[in-house]
Amino acid sequence: MHKVAVIGGDGIGPEIIESGKVVLEAAGEKFGFDIEWTGFDIGADRYLSTGELLTEDDLKDLEKYKAIYFGAIGDDRVKPGILEKGILLNLRFYFDQYINLRPIRMLAGVETPLANKRPEDIDFVVVRENTEDFYVGIGSRLKGHEKKTLEVRRDIYSVKFGLDVETDSDELAYQIGVITREGA
Template sequence: MTQYKIPVIPGDGIGPEIIREGRKVLETAGEKFGFDIEWIEYPHGADHYLETGELISEDTLKDLSKYQAIYFGSIGDERVKPGILEKGILLNIRFYFDEYVNLRPVKLLEGVWTPLKDKTAKDIDFVVVRENTEDFYIGIGGRAKKGKSKKTLEVIRNMYNVKFGLDITSDSEEIGYQLGLISKEGTRRVIRYAFEIAKNRNKHLSSVDKANVLSDIYGFWREEFTSIASGYPQVKTDFNYVDAVTMWFVKNPEFFDVVVSPNMFGDIITDLGAMIQGGLGLAPGGNINPEGTSMFEPIHGSAPKYKGLNKVNPIATIWAGALLLDHLGEKEASRQIVQAIEKNIVNNKIKTYDMGGSNTTTDVGDDIARLLKEI
């Protein structure tokens, strides 16, 4: 029997409750498909931070690097200033393990309501590949008051180091600035990853940018996309400005197969994608390094007001677990988990409040595990 060791970080708020149900369904898949999961739980989150002052240490990150995939619940707590936990734990993990792909399936399951009139499950089934480590999310910027000032800003990555030396002269009372950066190495690898997915789906890849206004940074993106496209003649391609693509997601979602985007625009369009597939409670995500440690999580937050009430929807977390199994090579198990989720929804009997029901988080997890056994 194959054995997988999987670190799990339940995190804050509803995190432990939704992760509990995800673990239940993955363990059921293991029983059915002949693999075993040993969970290695880590305490990192608000409680751990408030007790110890530690976000996540270098030693913990080195320990996590021994594993292929991390199962992550949610992060964020009203007792801690916004951004501290998110940057100190979640983003730290993404950057440390160079998880340069954010993978977001946008798939409307049968039986799920979508706000798009006359669209059905056959119309909404695409994948967004978001670059996850560069663009305006590299976290360098600052403020400068009137007069002259100097600042040195540095970006350190596994592939490169970049240093900006800024001499600022301003007669404004105060300015704020943020620097964005994309590299040839970072751009080419995520675009290539997206082409590989498209090659194995419906052979259509759409690129998203804003090259008509931010021509230096996103014109560069287009050049690299065009260069890589020449190596995939079987894949149809098109370019889309981010403002236009938000319209087309709503009007013609059936047009899209695989979408690839720089970091900032990918962040925006994937939340729109989550809404058209039925809402945040149904949307999973993967932070992927194909050659290293990856992390899988629901895209919603920690919802602290629902903590301990056993009432939130665990489907996004269970679906994220299916992505995790697919990443480990357990593709049939992953496929059947999604099928069991869909059966639960179509049956329309066991459902949480957000889907019009009154069942608990545990009830939904139990039902999906039961349906998985029956498939």
């Protein structure tokens, strides 16, 4: 029995998750495995009603599962960045999910705008950073002058940046990336 935590999330996330569960259960019937699903109420609706994003208790409960089936995060009722940082990035950092793996394969019968390409021509994997570089989430926007310290603490490092930024521009934005050998 495979025990899987489920976070439907927001928007069409829960609907997609439900359809995916049907497919996975059909695969289980065909290949002889069972899945026990446990749902977690994590997303915009909970945030808007309780103010909670992802709690320590949520993380401890999710830690009991080998897999988390995750829908989508994002809702027009919540300012951009709040759900993404408070839920998605928090999960990535907590579980140290340093690889964002994106397999790409063209399926037979699907048209592509790429000239003369067939399924055997398009089959590759994109490996992206998931917890370091700009995902550490340290940056800001400002007008005028700003002096501050930015910090990132992880199990494998602790780093502080002392900034003294001054601009005559209407607005200046900056983002600092951090990359370790292990993360890269």
